[in-house]
Amino acid sequence: MARAFLIVLDSVGCGGAPDAHSFFNGDLPDTGANTLGHIIAQHGLRVPNLDALGLGAAVRLSTGIETPGLDAEPQGLWGAAREVSRGKDTPSGHWELAGLPVPWEWTYFPDASPAFPPEVTAALCRAAGTDGILCNGHSNGIKVIEDFGEEHLKTGWPICYTSADSVLQIAAHEAAFGRERLLDMCREVAPLLHDMRVGRVIARPFVGACKADFKRTQNRRDFAITPPEPVLTNWVQDAGGKVHSVGKIGDIFSMSGIDTSVKGRDADLMAALDGLAASAGQGDFVFANLVEFDTDYGHRRDVAGYAAALERFDLWLGQFLPRLGMGDLLVLTADHGNDPSWPGTDHTREQVPVLVCGAGKGEIGICGFTDVAASIAAHLGAKANGTGRSFL
Template sequence: MVKKVVLMVLDSLGVGELPDAESYGDKGADTLGHIASEYPRLHIPNLRQIGFGNVPGAAGGKFAVEHPVGCFGKLKEMSKGKDTITGHWEIAGLYTQQPFKTYPDGFPQAFIEKFEAAIGRKVLGNYAASGTVIIDELGPEHEATGMPIVYTSADSVFQIAADTSVIPLEALYHICEIAREMLTGEWSCGRVIARPYIRKDGKRVRTSDRRDYAVSPSGVTMLDHISATGREVYAVGKIRDIFNGQGITQAVHTENNMDGVDKTIQAVKQDFDGLIFTNLVDFDSKYGHRRDPEGYGKAIEEFDRRLPELIAAMGSEDILILCADHGNDPTHSGWDHTREHVPVVAFGAPIKEGENLRIRDTFADIGATVCELFDAEQTAIGRSFWKEIKR
C-alpha cells in the first residue's frame, strides 16, 4: 500500500539530446553532462546513492554507483515542443501533438495595439529576450514612463515585466489577466507570465512574486484521476499555474528551490493520502536561462544536501520520484530550453533497489505509474513501471 507519492520536477535538468533535437536547434544539448564538464567539482553524493548517476548515459556515467538504492531510467518526450507546459502535461498523461504557437519576432502589431487599448498604456519591448537582459535594457524607460515591458522567448509565452514601485503587483497581475483573456484563437499562447522586479542596491532584481497564467490542460490528467479517488493532489510551486488549477486540491506558492523543499517536507508530514507534486523552478529560471553552469551545479548540490531531510520525513508507505520536464543546457547558444531526455529516479521503502528502467518512450510513464499506485483510472498515454520497481 502506498500512502504518498512525492513527485518532484527538477525543472530543466535534462540528461542528453533527444533523437530529434537537431530539428529544434538543440543538437548536442546535454544539461547535466555540460554542467559536470563546466563545474567539475559537482558533488552530489545523495543523488548518486539513490541512482541519479545511473540514469542511462547521464553525464557519461560520471556519477554512477555500483549499488544504487533506488530505481532509475530516462524518458523521451513524445509531445512536440520543449516548453514547461508540454513537459508537465506529458508527465501527467497528455500528448501535445501541435506545439504551442511561438512568436520569435514578437507578437503581431494588431494584438499589441488592442492590448495597449485594453490596459490603457503603451508597452515597451515586444521581442524575444532574456528577462534579466531586457529589464536592464528597458527598465529606465519603463520606470520613467510607466509603460510595462513585454517580451517572449522560444517558448509560447507573453511575459510582462514591471517595477512594482511603478506598477503595483496587483495592477501587474490584472494586466496579465487581460492578456490571458486576449491570447486565444489566432493569437493563442501557452502562458502569460507576470515578471515583477524591484530596484535594490542599484540593480534590478526580479522578485518571487512571479505568477503564471496558463491555458487549461487539453484533457483529463493524472491529477484529475487521483483527485477523483478522494485523495489529495497537493501542488507545490508553479504546478498549480501550469495546470490552471485543474485536478488540484491544495496548492502553495514557493519563493525559491529551498522554500519548495521546505514546503514539500511540510506536506509529507501532513496526514493525508495522495500526490505531492512539486516544481523546483530555480534550476531553469536562475541558471539554465541565464547560461550559468556553475550556478546550476551549485543549485543541484544545494538540493542534494536537502535530500536526506526529505527522505527522513517520508514514511514506510511513501515513494519519492524525481524527474525533469525538458532540458536547459547552460552551455547552449541562446537562452532557451533544449530538447532532451529527462531522468526518472524512484526511491522508497516499497521500491526495490537498483532496477534499471532503461530508456522509455514517454514522460507519461510517470503519470501512468502514479495512477496505478493509487488504483486510479489510467492516463490516456503512458505505460506504468510500477510492477518493475515494486519490492
Template sequence: MNRAIIIILDSLGLGASADAHKYGDQNADTFGHIVEACEAGLANNTQRHGPLKIPNLLRWGLGAAAVGSRKHKLPLATHLNVQGAYGHAVEVSSGKDTPSGHWEICGLPVPFNWGTFPQQEDCFPTQLMQDLLVQGQIQGTLANKHGSGTDILAEYGEQHLRTGFPICYTSADSVFQIAAHEETFGLERLYDLCEVAKKLVDPLNVARVIARPFKGTCNADFERTANRRDLTTPPMGRTLLDHIQDQNGCVVSVGKVGDIFAHKGVNYTVKADDNMGLVDQLLDQMKQVKEGLLFVNLVDFDSKYGHRRDVAGYANALEEFDARLPQIEAQLEPQDLVLLSADHGCDPTWPGSDHTREHVPVVFYGHHCGLPVQAFDLGERTTFADMGQTVASHLGLVSLNYGIGCQLN
C-alpha cells in the same frame, strides 16, 4: 490512498533527444555538461568549486540514469550504492515547453504545436498590441521582442520606471511575458493586465502569459520577485491530477505547478521565494498531507541558472538540493513513492537562452504498492507518461490514457 511525491528539477535534461536537431539542440546535455564543466574546474564561484558533489542524488540513481541516456561515462561514481530505480524518458509532445512536459508526465501528451512569435524585433502582431493598450488601459509598452528576463530588465527596467510602460517580451516557447515593477506599477495591476493579455493571445494558441514582477531602483539592483504568476491554457484532457481528485485524494502544488495546470486538479498551492524555500514547504506539507500527491517544481534550476547560462550557479543549486535529500528521506513513510524528473532541458553551456530538447531523468525512490523500490535500470521510456502511469498505479487509480507503468519491485 497511498502518497506520492513528484519533484521536478525544472530543466535538468539528460542529453539531446533523437529529434533535437529539429530544434537546434543536437548536442545539448544539461546534466552531463554541468558535470564535465565541474570536473574541468570551469564551474567554480564563491559558493562552490571542483567536481560536482551530489552523493544523495547519485545514491537515488540520477547519475546512473544520465549514463544510460548519454551512453557514455561521466566523471562521477554513478552506479555506486544506488538505491532507486532509474532510467530516462523521451518526450512525445511536440514542444520543449513547461506545460507540455508537465502534462505529459501526468498522462496527457501534447501532440500539436503551440503558437509562438517570430524571432525578430517587433515580434508581436500590431493588432494584439493595440488591443492590449486599449483593453489594458495603458499608454504604451516596451521591448516587443525575444529575450531573457535578465537581459530584458537590464535593457528596459530603468525606462519602465521613467515611463510606467510595461515590458512585453517572449522566447522560443509559446509565451507572452509582461514585466513590471511590483511597487511603482503595482502587482494587482500587473496581474489584471496579464489576464487581459491571456484573452488576447488565446486565438493565437499561445500557451502562457507570465507576470514577471520585479523590484529595485536601477539596473544594479533590479531583481525579480517570487510573485510570478503563470496564466496557462487549461489541459485539453484529463490528467493524473484529475484522477486523484476523482477518488477524493488531495493534490498539493508546491511552487508553480498549480499555474502550469491552470489549477485544474489542484486542491491548493503553497509557494516560496527560491528552491530551498520550496523544499521547506514540501517538508511542511509532508507533515500535514498523508495521502494523495505532493507535486513540486524547483524552478530556480531553469529560471535562475539554465536560462541565464550560469553553469556554476546551476551546479551549486544541485549541490544545495542534494544536501536536503536526507531531510526528505527522514519524513518518508512506508507507503510513499517519490519520483524525481524534469520537464525539458535548459543546457547552461548551449548557445542562446532557451530550453533544449532533451531526455529527462526517471528516478523512483521509496515504496511502490507496498514493497520497496528495487535498484535497477528502467531503460529508455518512450514517453514521459510512463511516469504518471506508475504513480497512478501506486495510488490505486484507474489506468491513465497514455503510458506504460514502470516495474519497480
C-alpha cells in the same frame, strides 16, 4: 493505499533526445546538448543522494558518456524519459508528465521587431491603459529590465517580450506600475493569447530605482492554458485523493485537479514539502516544481551556479528521504533541458532522468514522460486515461 510525491527538477536534462536536431538555439540545433553531462564534465558534481537513486546511471544510459564522481550503485528504480510533445517548454513537459502529450502545435512569436501582431499589441495597451508597450521582441528576463526598466519608470508603459517558448511575458515595476495592476493586465489578455495557442502569459514584477539595482521579485505569476483533457491531478481526485501543488504547478495546470497550492522561494517550497511529508493523507498526491534551475542558471549559462544549486538540493533531499513513510512513492524527474554550457539562452531538447524511491531497485530503461503519470496513478489506485504504461 499510500502516497505519492512527484518532484520536477526544472530543466535538469540528461541529453540523448533523438529529435534534438529539430530544436534550435538560434541557428544551432540542440544535437549534443546535455545539461547534467556537461555540468559533470566541465565543473564536477557532488550529489550523493541523487546518485544513490540512480542519477549517474541515468546520464550514462541516456548518452553513453562517463560520469566521473557519479558512479554509485542505484538503490532505487532509475531510467530516462523521452518526450513526444513538440515543445521544450514548461507546459509541454509538465502536461506530458501528467499524462497528456500536447494535442496541438503551440504558437511561437517570431524573433523580429515587432514580435507581436497588431491585435495583441492593441490588447496589451488596452489592458494596461497605456499608449504603447516596450520591447515587443525576444529577450530574457534579466536583460529586458536592464534594457527597458528605466524607460518603463519614465513612461509607465509595460515591458512585453517573448522567447523561443510559446509565451508572452510582461515585466513591470511592483510599486510604480503596481503588482495587482500587472496581474490584472495578464489576466485580461490571457484568453486572447490562449485562443491563439500561446501557452502562457507570465507576470514578471521587479523592483529597484535604476538599472544598477533592478531585480525581479518572487511574485511571478503564470496564466497558462488549462489542459483540454483530464490529467494525473484529476485522476487522483477522482480516486478520492487530495492533490497538493508546490511551486508553479498550480499555475501550469490552472489549478485543475489541485486542492492546495504553495508558492514562494526555494527554501519555502522545501519547507512545504517537509510539512506535506508529515501531513498529507493516504491516497494523496504531492506535485512539486522545485528550484528554478533554468531561470537562475540555465538561461544565464552559469555552469558553476547550476552545479551549486543541484548540490544544495541534494543536501535537502538527504534530509527529506527519511521523512517518507512506509509505502510512499517518490519520483524525481525533469520537464526539459537547459544546458548551461550551450550557445544561446533557450531551453534544450533532452531526455530527462527518472529516479524512483519506494518501489524497489532496478533499471527502468528509456520510458515515456506519460509513463511517469501512469506509474503514479497505479501506485495510488487511480484510473489513468492517458497513453503511458506503469514502470512499477
